[in-house]
Amino acid sequence: MKLLQELVLGLSLVCEAACRSHGSTCEGSQPLTVKTKTGLVTGFVNETAPDVRQWLGIPYAEPPLGSLRFLPPKPKKHFGHIKALAYEPSCMQQLSNSQSVYTEYMPQFLINGGQSEDCLYVNVYAPLKPVAKDLPVFVYIPGGGFTGGGADSLYKIPDKWIQRSQTHVVVIMNYRVNIFGFPNAAAQPLNAGLLDQRLVVEWVRDNVAVFGGSPHKITLWGQSAGASSVGIYGYAYPKDPIVTGLIADSGAAGVAAGGSATAFSTFAGFVGCGNLGPEEELACVQRVDAKEIQQKLSFGNTGASFSPAADGVTAFSNYTERIAEGLIADLPMITGSNANEGAGFGTFDPNGMSPGQYQTGLNAITCPVAREVSNREKYGQVTYRYLYGGNFSNISPRPWIGATHSAELPILFGTHYEYRGNSTEFEWEVADLMQALWLSFARNPSKRPTDGSFEWPRYDSKTDTLVEFAIDDVAAHLASHEVVDSECSI
Numbered sequence: 001m002k003l004l005q006e007l008v009l010g011l012s013l014v015c016e017a018a019c020r021s022h023g024s025t026c027e028g029s030q031p032l033t034v035k036t037k038t039g040l041v042t043g044f045v046n047e048t049a050p051d052v053r054q055w056l057g058i059p060y061a062e063p064p065l066g067s068l069r070f071l072p073p074k075p076k077k078h079f080g081h082i083k084a085l086a087y088e089p090s091c092m093q094q095l096s097n098s099q100s101v102y103t104e105y106m107p108q109f110l111i112n113g114g115q116s117e118d119c120l121y122v123n124v125y126a127p128l129k130p131v132a133k134d135l136p137v138f139v140y141i142p143g144g145g146f147t148g149g150g151a152d153s154l155y156k157i158p159d160k161w162i163q164r165s166q167t168h169v170v171v172i173m174n175y176r177v178n179i180f181g182f183p184n185a186a187a188q189p190l191n192a193g194l195l196d197q198r199l200v201v202e203w204v205r206d207n208v209a210v211f212g213g214s215p216h217k218i219t220l221w222g223q224s225a226g227a228s229s230v231g232i233y234g235y236a237y238p239k240d241p242i243v244t245g246l247i248a249d250s251g252a253a254g255v256a257a258g259g260s261a262t263a264f265s266t267f268a269g270f271v272g273c274g275n276l277g278p279e280e281e282l283a284c285v286q287r288v289d290a291k292e293i294q295q296k297l298s299f300g301n302t303g304a305s306f307s308p309a310a311d312g313v314t315a316f317s318n319y320t321e322r323i324a325e326g327l328i329a330d331l332p333m334i335t336g337s338n339a340n341e342g343a344g345f346g347t348f349d350p351n352g353m354s355p356g357q358y359q360t361g362l363n364a365i366t367c368p369v370a371r372e373v374s375n376r377e378k379y380g381q382v383t384y385r386y387l388y389g390g391n392f393s394n395i396s397p398r399p400w401i402g403a404t405h406s407a408e409l410p411i412l413f414g415t416h417y418e419y420r421g422n423s424t425e426f427e428w429e430v431a432d433l434m435q436a437l438w439l440s441f442a443r444n445p446s447k448r449p450t451d452g453s454f455e456w457p458r459y460d461s462k463t464d465t466l467v468e469f470a471i472d473d474v475a476a477h478l479a480s481h482e483v484v485d486s487e488c489s490i
Contacts, residue, residue, distance in 0.1 A: 030127070032044065034055075034211060038059075038075075043124070049160060049162070050163075051162075055211075058084050061075060062074040064176065064180070069117065070183040070192060070282065073196050087113055088119060089113060089115045089152075090114070090115045090149070090174055091174050091175065092117055092176075092178070092294050093150075094294070098348070101348065101398075106395070108410075111148065115150070117290045123172045124169065124170075125169065126169045127167070128166075130167070134213070136213070137169045137170070137171065137214065137217060137442070138158075138169070138219050139171045139219070140221050140222065141223075143250075143251070146177055146228075151172040155409055155413065155419075164414065173197065175200070181193025182309060183282075189311050191311055194314040194315060201243060217443065222251065227251025227252065230246050230247065230248045236314050247333065247335070250408075253315075267285075268281050271285060271293060331445065332441070333382070334437075335386075336467075337388070340353070340391075341366055366484060376459075377460070384441070385459040385466045387484055389469065389470050392416065392424070395407055395410050395420070397420055403470070426475070430469060433451055464480050466480065467479075468483070
C-alpha cells in the first residue's frame with residue numbers, strides 16, 4: 001500500500017512539475033500541492049476520477065490521546081508538509097454482532113478500513129479543471145447513530161460527482177463518537193464530538209480557498225446522526241454559524257441530546273475507575289487502553305450509552321423554546337426523510353421488514369424531522385422539504401428494503417451504479433435532478449433550488465410544497481405534507 005501511494009504521488013508530482021516548467025498548469029488544471037494555514041499538503045488524482053484532486057487524511061486537530069482523550073479538540077499545530085494520499089482510520093467505533101440490511105446486503109454504507117483514537121482528519125475533493133473560481137463547498141458530517149461511522153465509506157465518496165460537474169468542493173470529516181466523543185463526564189460535560197464538527201467548519205473557513213472553494217459559500221450537510229448534528233449546529237451557533245446553508249437528510253436536532261449524566265461514572269466503574277472524584281475519575285479513564293474501553297462499551301453489559309447530552313453549549317433539551325426565542329441561525333435548510341426508513345433499524349429478518357421496524361423508523365427519523373419542519377415554518381425559517389422514495393435494486397437488493405435509511409446517499413454522491421450493476425435510466429434521471437438541486441442550494445441558499453426546469457418551492461404546509469423524489473416513476477413532483485405527517489403527532 002505504501003509503495004502504491006508513493007507511485008501515485010510520484011506520478012502526480014511529475015505531471016505537476018512538467019506543467020509548471022512551462023509556466024502554467026496542464027490544460028487549465030489546478031495544483032496538487034497547496035498551502036494551508038498549518039502546512040503544505042500534496043494530493044493526487046487517480047484513473048477512476050482523473051479530473052478530481054483528492055487530499056485524504058489532512059489533520060485538523062491534535063490527536064485526542066492520553067490527557068486529551070474526551071476533551072474538546074485542540075487545533076492542529078504546524079506540520080510542515082504532508083502527503084495526503086490515503087484515508088486515515090475512522091474514530092473508535094462501538095461494535096456490534098447484530099445483523100442488519102447493511103451488514104447482510106449493503107456493506108458499502110458502512111465504514112471501510114480501520115479505526116483509531118488518532119482520527120481527527122478531513123478529506124478534501126476538488127475539481128482539477130473547475131468551471132469557475134470560488135466554488136460552493138459542502139462540508140459533510142457522516143452518520144452512524146453517534147456510536148460509529150466515518151469518512152471512509154464507499155457509497156459516500158464524492159469523486160465521481162465532482163468528476164462530472166467540476167463545480168463544487170466537498171470536505172468530509174471524521175469526528176469522535178460514542179464515549180470518546182460524548183463522555184458527559186462531570187469533569188468534562190461538553191460534547192467533544194460536536195466540537196470536533198465545529199472545528200472542521202472553522203478549518204474549512206480558514207483553508208478552503210486554496211482548494212478552490214469559497215469560504216462564503218459553505219453548506220453544512222449531514223445524514224442520520226450527521227443530520228441531527230447539522231440541526232444541533234444551527235441552535236449552537238445562532239450568531240456565528242460561518243456556513244451559509246444547512247442540509248439535513250433523515251435527522252433533526254431533537255433526535256439527539258439524550259446522554260445520561262451518570263453514564264460516565266457508571267462506565268468508569270467497569271474499567272477500574274470507580275468511586276473517584278470527578279477529576280480523578282476522568283484522568284483514570286483517560287489512562288485505560290482504548291481497545292479495552294471499546295470492548296467494555298460494546299460487549300460488557302455495562303448498561304451505559306453515550307450520545308450528545310444537553311450541555312447547554314453545544315446541544316440543548318429545549319429546541320422548541322429556543323427557536324421561538326430566535327436562538328437559531330437564520331439559515332435556509334433542505335431537510336426530509338425516506339419512505340422506508342425503518343428497514344435499516346431494529347431486529348433484522350431476511351424475509352422482510354416487521355411492523356416494529358417501520359414504527360422505529362417513524363419514531364427515530366420521520367416524525368422528529370416532521371416536528372422540526374413544523375417548528376421552522378411556524379417561526380419563519382426557510383425550509384425546503386422532501387420525501388425520498390427511490391427503490392432501486394442496485395442500492396436496495398431486496399424489494400422490501402426500498403427507500404430505507406441512507407438509500408438516497410448513493411444517488412447524491414453519484415456512486416449508485418458502482419457495486420450491484422448499472423443504474424436504470426430513471427435512476428440516473430433522479431440522481432441528476434437531486435444533485436442539481438443540492439448544488440443549486442449550495443451556490444445560493446437564498447434562492448429556490450432549481451435544475452433549470454424544476455423549481456423547489458419553500459415549504460408551506462397550506463400548499464403542496466413537499467417534493468417527492470423517485471415516487472410513482474416520477475423524478476420529482478409536489479405533494480401535501482400529509483403524505484408524511486398523517487403518521488406523526490406534530
